[in-house]
Amino acid sequence: MNKLIKNIYQSIGLPRLIIFAFFILVVFAAGFYNMDVLSLMSNVLRRWGMYGILVLAMVPSIQCGNGPNFGVSLGIVCGLFGSLVSIELDIANLSIFADNKHLGAWMSLLFAVVLSALIAWFVGMGYGVLLNRVKGSEMTVSTYVGFSVIAFMNILWVTLPFTNGDIKWPIGGEGARNTITLANSFSEVLNNTASIGNQDTGLFVPTGLLLFFFLFCFIIYLFLKSKTGIAMSAAGANPNFAKASGINVNKMRIIGTALSTSLGAVGIITYAQAFGFLQMYNAPLMMGFSCVAAVLIGGASTTRARISHVIIGTFLFQGLLVVALPVANSVLTGTDLSDIIRMIVSNGIILYALTKAKGGAANEE
Amino acid sequence: MKNNFFTYTKKQCSDLIKGIYSNKVVLMFLILCIFGISTTGKPLTYTISEVFSRFSRNTFLVLALIIPVLAGLGLNFGIVVGAMAAQIAIFFVVYWGLSGVSGLLLCILLSTPIAILFGYLTGALYNKTKGAEMISGMVLAYFADGLYYLLFLFILGGVIPINNETLMISGGVGVKNTIDLTGNLKYSLDNISMLILVRTILTLYFIVSFANLWVRKNKEGRTIQIIKLVLIPITFGITFIPMVSQFMGTDRLLLLDAITIACVIAIIYAVVKLISIRFIQKDKDTDINRLISILIVAVISYGLTYIPAIYDITLAVYLPVCTYAAIILLCGFNRWLLSTRLGQNMRTVGQSRTVANSAGINVNKTRIIAMCLSTVLASWGQIIYLQNLGTFSTYGAHTMVGQYAIAALLVGGASVQKANNKHAILGVILFHTLFVVAPLSASNLFGSALIGEYFRVFICYGVIALSLAMHAWKTLKKPEVAKGDK
Numbered sequence: 001m002n003k004l005i006k007n008i009y010q011s012i013g014l015p016r017l018i019i020f021a022f023f024i025l026v027v028f029a030a031g032f033y034n035m036d037v038l039s040l041m042s043n044v045l046r047r048w049g050m051y052g053i054l055v056l057a058m059v060p061s062i063q064c065g066n067g068p069n070f071g072v073s074l075g076i077v078c079g080l081f082g083s084l085v086s087i088e089l090d091i092a093n094l095s096i097f098a099d100n101k102h103l104g105a106w107m108s109l110l111f112a113v114v115l116s117a118l119i120a121w122f123v124g125m126g127y128g129v130l131l132n133r134v135k136g137s138e139m140t141v142s143t144y145v146g147f148s149v150i151a152f153m154n155i156l157w158v159t160l161p162f163t164n165g166d167i168k169w170p171i172g173g174e175g176a177r178n179t180i181t182l183a184n185s186f187s188e189v190l191n192n193t194a195s196i197g198n199q200d201t202g203l204f205v206p207t208g209l210l211l212f213f214f215l216f217c218f219i220i221y222l223f224l225k226s227k228t229g230i231a232m233s234a235a236g237a238n239p240n241f242a243k244a245s246g247i248n249v250n251k252m253r254i255i256g257t258a259l260s261t262s263l264g265a266v267g268i269i270t271y272a273q274a275f276g277f278l279q280m281y282n283a284p285l286m287m288g289f290s291c292v293a294a295v296l297i298g299g300a301s302t303t304r305a306r307i308s309h310v311i312i313g314t315f316l317f318q319g320l321l322v323v324a325l326p327v328a329n330s331v332l333t334g335t336d337l338s339d340i341i342r343m344i345v346s347n348g349i350i351l352y353a354l355t356k357a358k359g360g361a362a363n364e365e
Numbered sequence: 366m367k368n369n370f371f372t373y374t375k376k377q378c379s380d381l382i383k384g385i386y387s388n389k390v391v392l393m394f395l396i397l398c399i400f401g402i403s404t405t406g407k408p409l410t411y412t413i414s415e416v417f418s419r420f421s422r423n424t425f426l427v428l429a430l431i432i433p434v435l436a437g438l439g440l441n442f443g444i445v446v447g448a449m450a451a452q453i454a455i456f457f458v459v460y461w462g463l464s465g466v467s468g469l470l471l472c473i474l475l476s477t478p479i480a481i482l483f484g485y486l487t488g489a490l491y492n493k494t495k496g497a498e499m500i501s502g503m504v505l506a507y508f509a510d511g512l513y514y515l516l517f518l519f520i521l522g523g524v525i526p527i528n529n530e531t532l533m534i535s536g537g538v539g540v541k542n543t544i545d546l547t548g549n550l551k552y553s554l555d556n557i558s559m560l561i562l563v564r565t566i567l568t569l570y571f572i573v574s575f576a577n578l579w580v581r582k583n584k585e586g587r588t589i590q591i592i593k594l595v596l597i598p599i600t601f602g603i604t605f606i607p608m609v610s611q612f613m614g615t616d617r618l619l620l621l622d623a624i625t626i627a628c629v630i631a632i633i634y635a636v637v638k639l640i641s642i643r644f645i646q647k648d649k650d651t652d653i654n655r656l657i658s659i660l661i662v663a664v665i666s667y668g669l670t671y672i673p674a675i676y677d678i679t680l681a682v683y684l685p686v687c688t689y690a691a692i693i694l695l696c697g698f699n700r701w702l703l704s705t706r707l708g709q710n711m712r713t714v715g716q717s718r719t720v721a722n723s724a725g726i727n728v729n730k731t732r733i734i735a736m737c738l739s740t741v742l743a744s745w746g747q748i749i750y751l752q753n754l755g756t757f758s759t760y761g762a763h764t765m766v767g768q769y770a771i772a773a774l775l776v777g778g779a780s781v782q783k784a785n786n787k788h789a790i791l792g793v794i795l796f797h798t799l800f801v802v803a804p805l806s807a808s809n810l811f812g813s814a815l816i817g818e819y820f821r822v823f824i825c826y827g828v829i830a831l832s833l834a835m836h837a838w839k840t841l842k843k844p845e846v847a848k849g850d851k
């Protein structure tokens with residue numbers, strides 16, 4: 001019996017236990033302070049779907065042996081670019097969709113998703129070639145590649161010649177706006193598809209968003225079970241053994257990175273449509289860190305990750321942030337602790353995972 | 366003899382050119398800087414005086430990065446933690462209302478133990494994540510940022526009662542966004558006059574050499590030491606001559622004077638050395654080419670100040686003496702450390718932990734000491750930075766410290782495994798020149814300062830990414846070669 005408890009404890013892990021306990025505590029505290037728990041819960045569900053695919057992007061990267069993809073910003077900027085093109089072409093308001101706004105919004109979303117996933121695939125392949133050259137310090141390199149890509153795209157956002165009124169500044173100003181509204185294109189189109197409940201009162205379940213998230217989870221699950229997927233996981237788990245079995249390790253790593261980058265692109269579009277705005281410039285700079293933290297909270301390590309880790313991790317991490325904010329604010333009036341909690345929890349969990357990484361992604365001599 | 370010197374010069378020059386050519390990053394930045402300077406549309410004096418003031422502000426922080434590289438810890442992204450220690454100290458010093466030199470001393474006194482503690486913790490973390498120190502350092506910086514926010518926004522005022530309306534947000538919990546250091550700590554180091562500096566250094570040097578003479582009772586070189594002991598009070602006396610003390614009473618040194626003094630000192634040093642080697646020791650074998658080249662370089666650089674364009678620049682730039690003295694002292698410290706047992710241990714650990722371990726060096730302890738040193742130096746560097754800047758932005762002053770310092774070091778030609786004072790100094794000059802000119806030239810060329818702003822951030826991140834990738838690439842190639850050797 002004792003051994004069984006120990007086994008369960010080990011499989012769950014201390015940090016998850018602490019965070020789960022904290023989450024439960026915060027939910028009870030929210031009830032105690034007479035907060036609208038239902039609206040908090042709908043918020044948790046919304047954020048779950050919103051961040052889900054971005055976190056899912058970590059799985060192929062970890063499985064193929066690259067460690068958590070801190071450079072997911074590469075995919076994010078591709079996603080932003082695809083969305084900008086979709087807005088610029090004004091697909092949602094084309095004359096063929098004049099009598100069905102909803103279909104137009106869907107089409108503009110799908111256009112953005114397909115276009116940016118394609119671009120991200122090719123970008124990711126190049127990025128994978130780079131990461132193959134720097135085996136052993138992928139995490140360090142990818143962090144800075146991510147940062148520099150954001151900075152580079154900042155220059156492009158300023159200089160690209162957009163003509164759509166939603167993207168340009170209304171008067172003067174250069175390049176794209178800081179936040180671009182999606183009200184005229186695909187804002188909340190997934191959230192409102194087959195949604196249950198009312199947004200203003202009671203529980204609101206963004207069914208479309210969650211289904212979209214689970215659909216991608218399922219696709220990745222199928223991919224990981226396919227021949228290529230298994231080969232990729234093998235290449236990540238033990239490169240030498242994989243090589244001996246006739247697997248092209250470098251090719252598998254490139255596939256994993258490209259897949260991760262594409263998922264990052266799709267992820268940011270899902271995020272933006274749930275948020276209602278595209279956040280340009282430096283907004284996605286630290287997004288990679290939150291995603292890494294979420295998948296690690298879900299139980300992944302820097303060398304192994306499963307789909308279940310993504311689903312659990314995103315729920316716990318985002319749930320904690322959503323519920324902790326109003327609770328913290330009512331306990332300590334006047335102090336906005338949510339961002340601080342996010343920083344401490346997300347970076348703390350990454351540090352914990354790094355100390356636990358024996359060998360593997362951490363390059364031992 | 367002449368022929369001999371000629372070949373020496375030729376070799377040095379070709380080494381220099383080869384060095385620049387092999388170091389593409391430096392070359393690229395040199396070209397970028399020259400291009401930037403020529404397109405600013407502002408007078409050269411503006412750019413150069415701006416670069417000098419940034420140099421005095423930032424170099425100490427960059428130099429703090431060298432020790433961890435030596436100990437094989439890579440680029441220490443964790444110096445942010447040291448900067449936080451300094452900022453905690455500065456907050457309390459401002460709160461207690463101290464100012465000037467006493468405030469500065471208290472800052473240093475307070476920040477050092479905090480920085481040692483932080484350095485110890487960072488070192489312990491790095492020991493747990495061997496091989497992934499850099500990514501740990503980066504994440505640690507963000508993690509510590511969270512704790513720092515917690516301290517400044519919630520604990521100060523919330524848990525520790527602080528009654529000060531100018532420092533705290535109305536309501537009493539949390540510190541305001543910016544703290545003005547004018548009137549308390551601003552220029553507290555820059556404004557220390559040369560006179561005090563020289564007298565303090567002389568006194569310390571006197572005590573040290575006296576103790577040296579007292580403790581080591583060996584007869585060798587005793588006369589030289591006694592001469593030293595006599596010379597120091599004489600120099601001390603010279604500072605009391607009205608003319609000298611008037612000149613040295615100022616705290617800012619004109620660049621022209623600084624060059625003149627440096628040239629005179631270099632010439633005296635070279636001549637004295639030459640005479641002692643050739644005529645007192647009658648040593649024919651010692652290589653004197655280096656001394657001759659010092660002489661020539663000193664004379665040429667003094668001569669250059671007579672060119673009108675350069676003359677104008679040298680008259681426009683004032684250097685804060687004490688800050689530069691601190692930078693020079695730290696350079697000396699970094700060099701001196703290498704000659705000690707500890708420095709050699711660090712070097713061994715940096716080259717191979719396995720070898721160091723079998724040689725009986727306590728690897729973990731050495732790494733922790735290196736981290737403590739680096740963190741303490743970083744905290745002093747941050748104090749120098751903030752006292753020069755004059756405004757302390759409570760939540761933003763430390764965030765970019767690590768990245769800018771590391772980018773500067775890398776621009777100077779350092780890598781993850783190799784860094785020295787030269788890299789740091791060259792890097793700071795190039796990086797900050799680019800920082801000054803990028804927005805100016807961009808607004809001049811494209812009509813948009815924003816592009817330059819983003820360009821310099823891109824350069825900062827890009828250069829770090831590039832050199833990390835190059836390093837990883839090289840280390841990946843190396844094991845294959847090493848295997849062949851074994």
